[in-house]
Amino acid sequence: MTQTQLPATAGESLAGPPGPRAHLTSPVTQAVLRVQNQITAAAREYLSGDGFVEMLPPIIGPVTDPGARGAKQVDIDFYGHRYKLMTSAILYKQASLLAFNRIFYIAPNVRLEPLETSSTARHLAEFHQIDVEVAHASRDDILLVAQGLVSHIIRRVTGTMAAELAFLGRDPRAFDALLAGPFGRMTHHEAAESLHGLGHDQDPHAEIDWYAERLLSAQHERPFFVTDYPKGSRGFYDRENPDRPGTLMNFDLIAPEGYGELCSGSEREFEYRRIMARIRETGENPAKYGWYLDLVREGIKSSSGFGIGLERLTRYIAGLDATWQANAYPKLPGVVSP
Ligand code: AMP
Numbered sequence: 001m002t003q004t005q006l007p008a009t010a011g012e013s014l015a016g017p018p019g020p021r022a023h024l025t026s027p028v029t030q031a032v033l034r035v036q037n038q039i040t041a042a043a044r045e046y047l048s049g050d051g052f053v054e055m056l057p058p059i060i061g062p063v064t065d066p067g068a069r070g071a072k073q074v075d076i077d078f079y080g081h082r083y084k085l086m087t088s089a090i091l092y093k094q095a096s097l098l099a100f101n102r103i104f105y106i107a108p109n110v111r112l113e114p115l116e117t118s119s120t121a122r123h124l125a126e127f128h129q130i131d132v133e134v135a136h137a138s139r140d141d142i143l144l145v146a147q148g149l150v151s152h153i154i155r156r157v158t159g160t161m162a163a164e165l166a167f168l169g170r171d172p173r174a175f176d177a178l179l180a181g182p183f184g185r186m187t188h189h190e191a192a193e194s195l196h197g198l199g200h201d202q203d204p205h206a207e208i209d210w211y212a213e214r215l216l217s218a219q220h221e222r223p224f225f226v227t228d229y230p231k232g233s234r235g236f237y238d239r240e241n242p243d244r245p246g247t248l249m250n251f252d253l254i255a256p257e258g259y260g261e262l263c264s265g266s267e268r269e270f271e272y273r274r275i276m277a278r279i280r281e282t283g284e285n286p287a288k289y290g291w292y293l294d295l296v297r298e299g300i301k302s303s304s305g306f307g308i309g310l311e312r313l314t315r316y317i318a319g320l321d322a323t324w325q326a327n328a329y330p331k332l333p334g335v336v337s338p
């Protein structure tokens with residue numbers, strides 16, 4: 001493990017997004033968007049080659065993912081009914097497996113993140129996910145898909161975007177360790193111990209906050225999985241380990257060099273009884289989830305899946321100071337933007 005320099009936060013070294021003309025005509029933005037275009041092309045290439053069907057996700061619905069930590073949902077008036085913009089398409093991913101066993105979306109998400117996240121260099125109020133779901137897959141199966149996908153994307157970008165990466169000051173040797181072998185893997189419990197060793201008082205029963213995640217990330221030179229998060233901080237759809245109640249069969253993929261979380265995923269709950277119990281535990285009214293629970297009651301497939309933040313992945317690959325640089329029309333929490 002090497003000690004690398006932490007990337008600056010937007011608050012430290014970088015002003016917020018400029019206006020749309022300055023942003024879109026900037027050679028930096030143009031290089032970043034070309035890299036991002038290769039990322040989505042590589043994702044489609046890899047997943048289509050592996051039997052996945054790309055579907056287009058809905059952007060509104062009567063209910064959306066309740067699992068987004070601390071973010072508010074956006075209401076819209078749908079002919080007199082209160083609908084939501086998607087904070088994530090997770091419920092539709094599970095439903096989509098009724099059509100195909102392997103699906104993905106490149107999905108827009110809207111989350112009114114807390115105002116204080118506008119200076120984390122990691123949070124946008126509108127972003128995209130490469131959203132993948134596989135029927136009858138275990139967590140180990142889906143970890144391999146995530147690792148294969150990210151490795152393929154990086155192989156293609158470093159192979160085709162040498163000039164752009166050089167212009168952006170990103171040394172492609174940053175990915176040598178990543179391409180040389182499997183990603184690392186540790187449990188949430190081991191991550192907490194590692195953080196203790198770094199002098200950070202991580203509660204082993206709580207979510208790892210942004211600061212701690214950045215600390216951990218800076219200790220690594222290739223991406224690594226953190227598995228088995230404690231229940232409570234994640235949505236009801238992350239499957240609880242039947243042998244270890246209170247622990248979820250989920251994971252995050254953390255980028256090295258201080259860039260932090262790229263992706264969250266999990267084995268899913270799919271049984272009606274379990275999903276009802278999990279929704280009730282969160283204090284929510286199951287009636288809200290009517291269409292979804294009707295499907296679940298009649299039977300949905302077991303599955304595992306994940307969502308990779310596209311702007312976060314672009315930031316890591318292009319070596320950017322801030323995630324907003326990887327979006328053509330960046331919306332920072334609380335900042336009036338086009
Ligand atoms: P989540 O379901 O909250 O883990 O979100 C899935 C992925 O989307 C995360 O792993 C991040 O890469 C990305 N993501 C989540 N929230 C944001 C945000 N506010 N801005 C940019 N990317 C985000």
Ligand code: MG
Nearest residue numbers: 252261263264
């Ligand atoms: Mg997450």
